[in-house]
Amino acid sequence: MNKRLMPYYLMTVPAVVLFFVFLTLPALQGVYYSFTNWNGFGDNFDFIGFKNYINLLKDGNVGNAYWFTFKFAVVVTILINIFSLLIAMGLNARIKARNFLRGIYFLPNILSVLIVGYIFNYLFSNVFTIWGQNLGIEWLSTNILGSEQHAWIGIVVVAVWQGIAYNTILYLAGLQTIPQTLYEASNLDGANRWQEFWKITFPLIAPFFTINMVLAMKNSLMVFDQIVALTNGGPGRATQSISHLIYTGGFEGGEFAYQSANSVIYFILIATISIVQIRFLQRREGDM
């Protein structure tokens, strides 16, 4: 081995060891356990092949958690991207107190998701209901977190409220890379605001659109803290996300191996969605 290269190899050793032990190894173990019937404690377990995976397909609770998580993730991703792009364009326009306003819009990102969830939990049960009653809006007069049909909307509200902050900053970074001269030129050519947006702004921030879509999707597919703080999966199992199901089933329900199999499927889905999203959006970036 080249003597000059030696220090570089040594630099990587601690990171590689720790990374392997605490990330790769547990991931491999998870895959291994998914083929057993281990309950998480005790020494006795058998190798049962694909039985867990087959049972997962028939399990209504699992199907329910996937349906909830996907519905939630798609809605949140779309809403976050629409709002954060609008806010970023607003913050990038000629306005006063720009830095101050940017500071306020980024504030939700520095707060704990769990605590924000608790605060909104109170607002949903004791504050928004008062508005609903005063304004005579029926669906708002009772706590929507207690409703099987509407509880997921409450979680969407909280996730969007907090998620917008980070994506806004990323869009803002993207908008600042666009040279002003392009807008001046399009003004001379008589382009209207709508054309300006679709022909200049949007194509030029396409890479940021890709990052934001992938990040928002990935984060909302992993939703956990908000669920714990707002509904704990209820009412019934109406708002149980996949990660919440893995946590409760794996640690409290004695379904260690079974939920390991669930995790493997969850991982394959997240990885596939992220890769497909990146491929698809990058191809569009090229087209524009």
Next chain:
Amino acid sequence: MRTKTNWTVMILITLGTILILFPLYMTITIALKTPEDMLASVFGLPKELHFENFTNAIRMTNFFNALGNSAMVTTATVVLTLLTNSLVAYAIARNMNRKFFKGLYFYFISAMFIPFPIIMLPLVKLTAGFNMTNLVGLTILHTVYALAFNVFVYVGYIKSIPVALEEAARVDGTSTWGTFWRIIFPIMAPINATVGILICLSTYNDFLLPLIIISDTDSYTLPLVQYIFQGQFNTDFNLAFASYLMAMLPMIIIYLFAQKWIINGITQGAVK
């Protein structure tokens, strides 16, 4: 045309801040009220300030112990992350033409797509076996799990630093280690700030990792304390909100002082 203030946008953006500030206004006012005040008016300002909500919450949640734990884990994670993650990223960035390092790069960043729940269950067994169900373990795990994203950000940054600087140092007889610590690490200050801020926020606010790792109540971090507290005292909202406010306050204070820096840092990290 674009030199004057755009008042339509200005007004819309200002109105939008109400949506951000309203929940925070409610948090502060509820933390300072009594249940009787709340019955009189949920939205109004408190008639008199009830700071005993804070003192009671401090006592009941053992607040300063949790704050100390959170501060310790966050500080240690930031320091450890800056020292170790930058080092391995440097080795990778400077040897990207070699198969081993390139492979390592993709090995690390592929972990960005691994959802935490897939390693959550085996991890609990693993950390129990290593006696790591404590604050030290929490620090190490936070550092390891941030590696994927940080290597990605660091490598991008280091590539933009000219190699000529290091070659000059090497001609002068400085070792590779010396070159890193004395020349590269100081040049990386802006990206270190970005990574440091992001790690600080994510470690301080993290709930799931401490939830599964920490079993000893004395080692609880702030989010964990709020979780337990919520279960036990969910009827006394004033007390609960006082404790939420105190748990969020350290980051809000840091944010007030370093706001511009934090936003710029995150913008820079994103563009890389």
